[in-house]
Amino acid sequence: MGKYPSTANRLVPEIPGKIRLSGPLEHDNIVNGYGLRAVLWTQGCFKHCPGCQNPETWDPEGGFLVDIEEIKSRLKEFKGQSGITFCGGEPFAQPKACKEIADFCRKELGWNIWSFSGNTYEEIVEQGGDSLAFLKSLDALIDGPFILAQRDLTLKFRGSKNQRLLHLEYGTAKILKVE
Numbered sequence: 001m002g003k004y005p006s007t008a009n010r011l012v013p014e015i016p017g018k019i020r021l022s023g024p025l026e027h028d029n030i031v032n033g034y035g036l037r038a039v040l041w042t043q044g045c046f047k048h049c050p051g052c053q054n055p056e057t058w059d060p061e062g063g064f065l066v067d068i069e070e071i072k073s074r075l076k077e078f079k080g081q082s083g084i085t086f087c088g089g090e091p092f093a094q095p096k097a098c099k100e101i102a103d104f105c106r107k108e109l110g111w112n113i114w115s116f117s118g119n120t121y122e123e124i125v126e127q128g129g130d131s132l133a134f135l136k137s138l139d140a141l142i143d144g145p146f147i148l149a150q151r152d153l154t155l156k157f158r159g160s161k162n163q164r165l166l167h168l169e170y171g172t173a174k175i176l177k178v179e
């Protein structure tokens with residue numbers, strides 16, 4: 001990746017039972033995946049892509065802390081959603097908290113699960129551990145850093161041509177389809 005080395009090993013300091021967010025929970029969002037979606041905006045990103053639209057989400061100690069149980073209660077109130085998308089910031093910098101919320105959404109609400117990452121699928125797989133466990137809880141990953149020189153405003157859900165929309169097999173993270 002050259003100037004975009006993997007940051008898959010860098011984590012936001014973990015506080016049990018909490019997740020660090022950069023913005024309020026959304027619902028009825030149609031620009032971060034197929035169908036009407038809840039969106040969770042995580043805080044903390046170590047990639048620092050030039051041209052990033054959300055540099056205020058980089059600070060791993062910024063944003064605000066929320067109880068994961070409170071997030072679950074709020075998500076339960078969102079009706080008619082097909083899924084949830086984890087955006088950032090870098091969701092994989094808080095893989096345990098994100099996986100707990102993802103599992104709740106799948107099992108209790110019947111939603112599908114998407115996430116963005118500034119790291120590639122291969123970097124997340126290589127990292128293993130909690131990051132791989134979160135990856136295996138997804139139905140789709142939009143991967144890779146935003147690269148200004150490859151910006152393309154016509155792409156679905158992505159900002160630059162290097163980013164891929166990967167449809168994954170739940171439970172194994174096997175790539176089923178690349179869009």
Ligand code: SF4
Nearest residue numbers: 045048049052118146
């Ligand atoms: S990975 Fe995303 S949030 Fe992080 S710096 Fe790059 S564009 Fe910004």
